[in-house]
Amino acid sequence: MIAHIINTDIGRRGIGRVYLEYRMMNYDFLKEAAETFVKNVENVVIVTGFPVYPSLKPENDGPLGAVALYGAVERLGGRASVLTFDDLKEAMSPLVGNFIGREEADRLVADGEATLLISVESPGRARDGRYHSMKGCRLDIEGFDDLFIRARESGVPTIGIGDGGNEIGMGNVRGLVEKYVPRGEKIASTVEVDHLVTSGVSNWGAYGLVAEASVLSGKNLLPEWREEEVVRILNYFGIVDGVKGKVDMSVDGIPLDVHEGVKTLLRRVTEHLLKR
Ligand code: MG
Ligand code: MG
DSSP states (O other): OHHHHHTOOTTOSSHHHHHHHHHHHOTTHHHHHHHHHHHTOTTEEEEEOOEETTTTEEBSTTHHHHHHHHHHHHHTTOOEEEEOOHHHHHHHTTTOSOBOOHHHHHHHHHTTOOSEEEEESOBOOOTTSSEEOTTSOEEOOOOSHHHHHHHHHHTOOEEEEESSSSBTTGGGGHHHHHHHSTTHHHHOOOOOOSEEEEOSSHHHHHHHHHHHHHHHHTSOOOOOSOHHHHHHHHHHTTOBBTTTTBOOSEETTEEHHHHHHHHHHHHHHHHHHHHO
């Protein structure tokens, strides 16, 4: 049920079909991701930030999900740090306490000190080795996906959350992205993770993972903020709506009351499941 809610494809980007086929083969994907999440909270590195073409300003889908995951890790008694681009780091500073740089994250993965890597809406390289926007424009940026590639090699568990096909983790369903997402052959990420969480909006994917982790851990870990309040903070720092490419009171082109509604539904479903 939670997986269904977060995969409502109201942006009509093709992720709905990707999800349905993925789910048929991996019915418990969200539960399995949540199990890995709950078991590995000691030292979690959360990666977020998707630069939007052509300004390369990061978008506001991803950061809210990252903040929700960060809070859930803390409430489970663990420690989280966020790895992101400098401008998004500044914007997220009022919302999370621990940030980590590229070099430190590399070291944590190489030394096996990181217990879990999670990506929420972060670019994954395509077959040509480059990053692309959903419209197929090349993004000349230095991504964080190499960390996930190395984590897979060193045995650090990885979770990837995405909503379009060009994100870290979507390599798990590359064939489906190529089949169902416009320009899929060009933009599809090749970067694989242990657990892929698909979603209609990546923030919802993170909220869904937190909801499922709540059910597993017996306490409601979902954030109580109003979407409007958090987006206003990000807006202040010039973080943009990724679909519109400009600062606005929306995420992925979808008004904030819809996001609020999805989060409220997840909270109510979680409360119901916790009572059973
Ligand atoms: Mg996306
Ligand atoms: Mg998105």
